[in-house]
Amino acid sequence: MTDRLKPGDPAPDFTLPTDDGGTLSLSGLRGRKVILYAYPAAMTPGCTKQACDFRDSLVSLQAASYEVVGISPDKPAKLAKFRDRDAITFPLVSDEDKAVLTAYGAFGEKQMYGRTVTGVIRSTFVVDEDGKIEQAFYNVRATGHVAKLRRDLGLD
Template sequence: MTDATSSRLQPGDVAPAFTLQDQDGRPVSLRDSAGKSTIVYFYPAASTPGCTTQACDFRDSLASLAGAGHVVLGISPDPIGKIIRFAQKEQLTFPLLSDEDHAVAQAYGAWGEKKNYGKVYEGLIRSTVVVGPDGRVVHALYNVKATGHVERLRRLLGVTD
């Protein structure tokens, strides 16, 4: 099993670079948002109740987050077809990226041991990393809850409507 806690990012770390495909078939890189604050959130599976709640909360907060200078990128280990259907069904207009080999999740410390109903397995750990305009980690939040997370993140970032 992978120990995600040993690879978790800390404020001040240089955020690992990545390029992944989004729901529109475009390659999206962290460097595309250089000079802006980027919220990189990792979610386990498209179209599940918690991930839908979280994605819709980001969708509904997108204007105020963008107005405060933040870009939102969602990353999951789902294949691109599942991400396309999820984005269309929920009308998600920010990039959702496919990380099928979970290499980016591993680099960000968002892949590792999970426990569910007594069963131990490897999987994606719901996490959010805020990368500053300089490419360094400002906040690294791991094992976050889907419900209420975006509101707590907005408060942490000082984003108001």
């Protein structure tokens, strides 16, 4: 089992390729609150629902000083298609070797349809302005998670 992050832990830094051909570093967002969410695969029904929920909540999350970043093992070209198809308006980063997902405890064994499989564990991390984990949610549901997160953050 992969080690899971807890509130107060330092958020593992990363620099990863993005959907727009650039790179994004977590340290480059220092001084801002970041919602980093890990999802298994772009353009699948659950991941699309979750990304669209974040997109639809982005204005209010940004008004509360949160930046949103999605992370998956998809190649940047697939992330670009996902962004364009669903009008995703926040950065999507590519972790093809799954090193960052593993560092966050978001890659490993999970239950899927009653079987144990290895893959991305749908997770969300709230990182504070100093780069520390404020909250870590593992095994979240694709549908309804953003609404629950907003309540947990006191935004509703």
